[in-house]
Amino acid sequence: MADTEKIIEIEVLRYRPEQDKEPVWQSYKVPFTDDMSVLQGVQYIKDYLDETVSFRWSCRMAICGSCGMMIDDKPKLSCKTFLRDYYPGKLRVEALKHLPIERDLIVDATDFITKLESIKPYIIPKEERTLAQGEYLQTPEQRDMYEQFSSCINCMLCYAACPQYGLNPKFTGPGILALMHRYNADSRDGGQAERNELGYADEGYWGCTAVGYCSEVCPKGVDPANAINQNKMNSAINYFTRFVTPGGADK
Amino acid sequence: MSNRRPYVRSMDGWWKRDAYFVSYMAREVTSVFVAAYAVVLLFGLVRLGQGEAAFNGWLQYLKTPWMLVFHVIVLAVFCYHTWSWFKIMPKTMPIMFVGGKRVQPGTITGTGLAAAVVACLALLFIVGGVS
Amino acid sequence: MKRSNEPIFWSLFGAGGMLAALVGPALVFITGIAVPFGLVFKPETMSYAHMLALSQNWAGKIFILAVIALFLWHAAHRIHILLHDFGVHAVTAVRVLCYGGAFAGTVIAAYTLLMIKA
């Protein structure tokens, strides 16, 4: 890694609701070294070039989920995207697509949070157990059935990748449906029937058209497209058998 | 009174924004050709019901250059359909384990494509054998 | 929340898609290219007599109906989504057009096959 300083041009899509009618591009020249992330580039802008550029960030290590942005039109975590990969060209950063821009690189996350709250994202125990009885037993293989889907960091990159959410924000969307599947697939949980009321609706699994880009951009390998589409079969079986077997085809 | 004024960006032309979206739309557009092909077959079936002369007319029509061009395109589109169908298939299946190991997406796609090759060959042989 | 009726259409879509993916390329090659232009197969492969025989037998009837109807339902579902993707939001009209078309095709095919007596 050479540590010689180079200059890269970063264009930021600015939107200041109190003064801008619509977003505008603004360009900055940022000195950088090869180890610097796009986030560090944007931080440099805020620290030394323009204090008014606003964005969210915290952990810098791809786990807190704050710093998602469109980087050259691809949804990415800016902390693990590196400036060197765009040099000597310039790069463009923009707030995550499909979500309303609150200001500069900050999107409105309230819809995401409201949906998260709506899916009962907690264990609804299949059988009650007291603390004195110790932990529920769960084999590594049972854990594997949901662990991947529990790795979602709520960064919303998948929402920026999902045209169905962009076209119809009533669609619950990839990340939240993956979270719903995480609980449904947990061997300790018995709340499938309650949650699937949403899952089986147009706003649930059926809002997805299997574009698959959500899984492509997920920085944590959650694969929301799989979480959603594997449930379409359950949903269909339940649809046709619900009158025959009360309680439906839920496991 | 809130100072917020969230800005919603337009979705116009979204499918041109990303190569991934372009390939998705290509996959979806295959359906137009599937429909067209089904209509051609339906037409043949109706003609069959109308008797030999009608059916032969349909057979003759298939031999026109336009229909050849059409079917060559449809063949290409069907091949793309087969490929894209099995490519998305791993997303539609629950997580599976064989011998304690997770079945990889590539394996599912590969198996599907292999099945398609076998089915196509079988159909060709059956048709060849019967006739 | 209201249960979606998608499973009906999605099941038909899936069945058609699977059928098309498995045998579609071979079928197109046979009916559209090889037989009309005298390649690979004998010229009488799709003769009136052969096709009539096929459509007079129950297995043949089912195969023909499956191919035509399921392909139509598969296509109808995707075209419906495609229009939505392109921003056509006249949901009901689009549905009637797509699924209505597939339904009509299915009825015509079934009726024709029933009319062909052994």
Added chain:
Amino acid sequence: MEVYKADVAIVGAGGAGLRAAIAVAESDPKLKIALISKVYPMRSHTVAAEGGAAAVTRPDDSLDHHFNDTVGGGDWLCEQDVVEYFVAHAHEEMVQMEHWGCPWSRKEDGHANVRPFGGMKIERTWFAADKTGFHMLHTLFQTSIKYPSIKRFDEHFCVDLVVEDGRVQGVVAIEIATGEFRLIQAKAVIVATGGAGRVFRENTNGGIVTGDGMALAYRHGVPLRDMEFMQYHPTCMPRTGLLFTEACRGEGGFLLNKDGYRYLQDYGLGPPEDKPRNKFMELGPRDRLSQAFWHEQQKGRTIEGPFGSVVNLDLRHLGEAYLRERLPQIYELAEEFMGVDPAHTPIPVVPGVHYTMGGILADGKTASGLPGLYSVGECSSVGIHGANRLGSNSLTELIVFGKVAGDEAAKFAKATSISNPGAIEKQADAIQARALGIVNKADGTERIAVLRTEMAKSMESGCGIYRLGTTMQETCNKIDELKQRYKKLKVDDKSKVYNTDWLLAIELGYLLDVAQVIVYSAFNRKESRGSHQRLDGYEQRDDVNYLKHTLAYYNGDGAPRIEYGDVKITKSKPGTRAYGAAGVKADEERKKQGAANG
């Protein structure tokens, strides 16, 4: 100003704040809870904790072992009665987390698995791969949604506590999205805002870890305890300071110097063995390992990299499959951030600032001296970490004392009522005016980033792994100077919507207060203990004069007033703190002595 009337207000929605909120909700569903956080809860820095959470689990382990590891690891500066409570309640809290869905890694038989960690005699660290903090935080956040009495104020930045009639009666926060102020009235307030690692330059902490709650309590006269004890984690990414969990070593990783030599054996941690052995070598405590790095550097035995001296964390012998299963996040960090494949190349690492051992003075029930004010988590000092925290004790602290804080605050809130709401609202108006003054200042000249960088650099030189009176004095002077210059701070951004510039300015004020406490506390402790090591004639531990807690009191514009408080000792008299073979010998001697005395 909009007013929300709560029974209990909780500032900070990380692991501790969320656990406290659930405890209040479960203790009485009628209590209204306001959970205030400057970020969405799942962004809180608990998310970044990797390795695990300690609780006695195996049959060959005991509460006494955990107690001794913790107290000895803390160089006997722990409140021993509190540690006893802590170790006794750790396991049930782990099980509680399991019932709430935390995806703990499992053994084949379906029970939760435990892994070894530094300074621990027996394996007792519960883990969820190497994303334990992430999974605990998300589990707690998602579980909290079950309780309708928890009203969240996400992205609300707390600017002050409201103290009326000699007790805390609420907080004032800015709604970040609009810049509007909110008064949240509450009969009890729990501060759970996390540490202050951001006063340093190279650190493992997120950008939000700015000591907010510490500074707020401190400004209201609550002392900060033992703030000189800042933990350096021995294995961090050069320059960015990102963390490579101790579990790397727990799983069997080696630390090598430039000669490929496991240098820890030269610092009383040997002898080296191939397999990880508890309390030996790489499984020594963090302070000792970071100090060993410093000595290697002095001897010229570290490796010179583009970002200064490093040593190698060698995981190659563990193999790719095992690393991907046990340390997936570490694998990803090394690959994506450094271009290093840990299965084939050692990872260059350096020590970096990781954890604030000290914090808001609290008793074993998390109560401060200010009635109605509780604190929990890294911002708090209930007294279990002493002079050096053992890895995997902090996540456990969040849930054990999060529950205590919730229960205690609920009890307090039920027994009291808001007095004089008019006076409270008047105070809130004054707080608003002060906060607006920062952004509306006309004659400012100083830039936020400049002051912050100068502070961090100076703290690093004055309060590093080893400390000298002279450099600490320089840092004291520097921070005093920066506090003066802070008054002339210029905030460019004047808007109300997501004005992050304004928030950074307020955070800088918090950071400077905490930095000042750290360096003055360090300067005044004339001994070496745990993570506070001096090289200017105070190289030894001095139990005669300094078996004492440092208490730093706010003193307006001046330097903090430093006082000392007693350490609660119940069953472990201060002894030799040794690891490796020397540690085994010391243990035996203690046992013999104990037998002779008993």
